[in-house]
Amino acid sequence: MSVLVDGLQYANWSEEIFRQMRAGDVDAVHVTITYHETFRETVLQIERWNRWFEAHPDLIFQGRSGADVALARETGRTAIFFGAQNPSCIEDDIGLVEILHTLGLRFMQLTYNNQSLLASGCYEEDDTGLTRMGRAVVAEMNRVGLVVDMSHSGERSTREAIEHSTRPIAITHANPSSWHAALRNKPDGLLRALGESGGMLGLSVYPHHLRDGSACTLGAWCDMAARAVDLVGPEGVGIGTDLCQDQPDSIVEWMRVGRWTKAMDFGEGSAAAPGFPPMPQWFNDNRDFGRIRDGLRQTGMDPATIDGVMGGNWRAFFEKSFGPQSAAPVLRQRAAE
Amino acid sequence: MSVLVDGLQYANWSEEIFRQMRAGDVDAVHVTITYHETFRETVLQIERWNRWFEAHPDLIFQGRSGADVALARETGRTAIFFGAQNPSCIEDDIGLVEILHTLGLRFMQLTYNNQSLLASGCYEEDDTGLTRMGRAVVAEMNRVGLVVDMSHSGERSTREAIEHSTRPIAITHANPSSWHAALRNKPDGLLRALGESGGMLGLSVYPHHLRDGSACTLGAWCDMAARAVDLVGPEGVGIGTDLCQDQPDSIVEWMRVGRWTKAMDFGEGSAAAPGFPPMPQWFNDNRDFGRIRDGLRQTGMDPATIDGVMGGNWRAFFEKSFGPQSAAPVLRQRAAE
DSSP states (O other): OOOOEEEEEEOOHHHHHHHHHHHHTTEEEEEEEEESSSHHHHHHHHHHHHHHHHHOOEEEEOOOSSSSHHHHHHHEEEEEEEESSSSGGGOOOHHHHHHHHHHEEEEESOOOSOEEEEEEEESSSSOOOOOOOHHHHHHHHHTTTOOEOOOBOOOHHHHHHHHSSSSEEEEOOBTTTTOOTTTTTTOOHHHHHHHHHTEEEEEEGGGGSSSSSGGHHHHHHHHHHEEEHHHOTTTEEEEEEEOOOTTHHHHHHHEEEETTTTOOOOTTOOOSSOOOOOOTTSSSGGGGGHHHHHHHHHHTTOOHHHHHIIIHHHHHHHHHHSSOOOOHHHHHHHHHH | OOOOOOEOOOOOOOHHHHHHHHTTTEEEEEEEEEEEEOOOHHHHHHHHHHHHHHHOOTTEOOOOSSSSHHHHHHHHOOEEEEESSGGGTTOOOTTTHHHHHTTTTEEEEEEESOOOOOOOOOTTSOOOOOOOOHHHHHHHHHHHHOEEEEEBHHHHHHHHHHHHHHOOOOEEOOTTTTTTTTTSSSOOHHHHHHHHTTTEEEEEEGGGGGGTTTGOOOOHHHHHHHHHHHHHHHSSSSOOOOTTTTTTHHHHHHHHTTTTTTSSSOOTTTTTSSOOOOEEEEESSSSGGGHHHHHHHTTOOHHHHHIIIIHHHHHHHHHHHHSSSSSOOHHHHHHHO
């Protein structure tokens, strides 16, 4: 069964968007639920999702395991997997890793552009790698099945996460910096190391990560995807559109500035263009994944690899990543029932 | 299969106590994890339990469904089910009902002696029944599978909870006030209504709930149990020892005073005896349930009823109470997999 999975979205969620997911046959989406929010504020975001799950059980449900991707396909719904783009949600408390995993969190970035308690972000001048707490938290994330996501982290931190983590990590939404030089994109050597470790790269459609920005053509993006497959491996590449559909510009300001500065920080934008950039004309919402699939075919990519990139690789990654790392025999007995 | 279930304990948990649970063949315990704690403080208590579950997987595990009682028996461990003795943990946010249920909370008292946002406690002069929020929260508890516990509530509030709740409620730890007059015990008419609604009464061994207090004999307690079976019905009575083993007296002060007053409140105690009362000599820890079983036999209670009181009734109640109230067809399909 070929499945369709998006490795990252942060939309201004609505019934309309959920219906577009169904119209686009999207089986699963990793959704960002929190950036700089505290634990309690993150729980409020989960409460919002619980209301949506209750209101739209025919369209969406909360995904918890890799098997939920197939369940979504079988029942004609979209499985929603929670993720955090910054570790603010665990505050300074490693015990919140398991708590948030129990509440359904399946991805957590160790940093969002800046230095965090765990690692260095891609916008810091000095990347000092994983902190003492960072190493402890990665081990705890490994134990419970919460995926380390290094999309917004610095190069050294990302490399150390790959090395220190005993389970494959993910870069859910970024592209090779050899294709488009941006602090948020990743160098080829790092992407090779990611692939060798069994990790996943989700290719971004967010204009700041694209050569020629919003004017990037579908053909150019798909050629980049083919090159990423060469770098990371055919089982290590998926899609992570970074779709921020229907969001007001106040949200991109929150993403960039949070509460860490009283000044304005434009992130990947600029004073002249502070808001969300317009998406490439070939990808505006969840109904447009068919265009990407067609574009990948045009590159001559083989059908099995296309199925993997469009969702099969994320599904396999979900299956190996979201459960506890090692279960005692008595617990295995439970799982077998 | 005959199982052994305790409907309420709040001990100063330790490996020693967990080993006593195993020595006593206790299959499941409803443990109090929170009184006046906020949501965040309650999460800290769950974090403490997560550490115990991780440290002692051969002794205990977190119970989530009625089936976990049988699993506990089969794997030689004790299933730990979480409960709250006051709704402080949901603050003023109904969305926290589902959040806490996801984290494993299976019982919540609507009040602890005092007026809460939801209902009136048994120590208030005026019992005004369920509040507006109380009715909304009971409906939400019904929806997700969080049991309404009225052990410390006033009579009118308890009656209204029985009537308003669309699922059976519980009084996890109290005795008939016709046997021992105490504000915490319940009148016969209320206990009959509880039984008629399919609810459960857990019989307490806490001295303040006993005729003759700490000097109450096993025989007198078992006669009371037989009378409770007559009142509530043979399927509506279990045990809820209210065992507070190894707790320092600072804990009973927290239970009574919390942060709601700057004065001292002695609750069921007194200025002359402010601490935990000594337990009856026939029940000191989890290894003493056999004495209760023997005592029930002495009353002439039939073996099936004894099995029910010792745990079978709680198990059946757990099975019907902890899941979602009504599942849409597509969700039933999921559960059947």
